[in-house]
Amino acid sequence: MNSTTSHAEPAVRRHALSAEEKADFDRNGYFGPFTVYSEEEMRAQWKRERLQLMDRSHAVYGEEAASSGNTNIANYDRHLDSAFLADHVGRPEIVDRVAGALGPDLLCWRTEFFPKYAGDEGTDWHQADTFANASGKPQIVWPDQLKKFGGTLTVWTAFTEASVETGCLQFVPGTHQVMRYDETKRMNYDADRINAADKGGVRRGFFGYDYRELQIDPDWHPDESRAISMALKPGQAVMFWSTLQHASHPHAGTTPEMRLGFASRYVPTCVRIYPDTDVVEEYGGSVSLDGYGAVLVSGEDAFGHNRIARETTRGHRFPRL
Incomplete structure (x- = not known):
């Protein structure tokens, strides 16, 4: 391809899935681990960023989320105010691989931190298609002609060690095609x-x-005999369908270090995000979507369904491939 290639058809995707990797992903519902940062880079970067993220003065959900019950909403969408996380959701190591599964026109619709402290429980086996599981309202809706698809592609990056002992993810391979919930x-x-x-x-x-x-x-139970544990070093990531049966181990408490994952979630631009709602209500809390915007990380948005954020609340431009 030449230099006149449009955003919708990037000239080079250096981290694209190979044909064999794509076939494995289609069959298993996940791909990884793969490297986004070196372990040394991730440890150094997180040491710098974690203190800055304590400042919620520019966070889209701000103190409203932080004080809204015992809720994970406070960990949502910090890429909308953090330059590091804004760049992270658009990194070629991630976007190139997601584009191989979803096509070139991509939105990052949500990010979440998933901390697990020493002694914390594991996460239930679950699947997510529309993400209406807690709020009662679909948060993402695919077009009718693509109803055989659904869910989102999640890229879960380890910011700290994610081992069986600290509570890494678990998957049951190949379970992304049938919803049990x-x-x-x-x-x-x-x-x-x-x-x-x-x-x-x-x-x-x-x-x-x-x-x-x-x-x-x-009376159904996940077949845990088929489950695999996805141990990740800091800076490594795994990409998986949200409709894949997944869970996590408890944090055994053998180390005081928190396990911290950062999940960035992607959909094609044809998907409607938060349709017919201006509030997210779940996990014992609620936040207004007044300041929310999806991020176009690749290609073009020919649909115009969703509000798009072009820069963070601090003025940092989002990258686009």
Whole structure:
């Protein structure tokens, strides 16, 4: 391709999936680990950034989220105010691989930090298609002609060590094609559930919810005999469909170090984000979407369905491939 190639067809995707990698991803529902940063770079970068992120004065959800119950909403969308995270969601090591699965026109619609401290429970087995599981409202909606698809592509990057002992992710390969959970049901929030449930001999929960309440068949159980553990070094990442059955181990407490993952979630530009709502309500809290915008990380947006953020709340431009 020559230099006149449009944004929709990048001239070079140096980190694109090979044909074999794409076939493995289609079959298993995940790809990784792969390297986004060297371990030394990640450790040094996080040491600098973690103190800056304590300043929520420019965060889109600000103190409203931080004080909104025992909720993970406070960990949402910090790429909208942090230059480091803004650049992270658009890194070629990530976007090139996502484009291989979703096509060149891509939005990052949400990011989340997932901390796990010494002694914390594991995360319930779950799948997410429309992400209506906690709020009762679909947060992403694919076009009718693409209904065989759904969910989002999540790239989960380890900012600290993610081992079995510190609570790394688990996947059941190949389970992304069939939903075992009904997101039109509602889960009941109970803060007392946190670190309280014992499920199959493993302490698991879901931020104050019990994800089993959404099971289509209440007698069904994930086949944990097929589960794989995705251990990651700082700076490594894994890409997976949100419809893949996934969970995490508890943090065994053998080390005081927090396990910290940063998940960036991607959809094609044809997907509608937060349709017919201006508030996110889940995990015991709620925040207004007044300051929210999706980020165009690759290609073009020919649909115009969604509000687009061009720069962070501090004026840092988002990269686009």
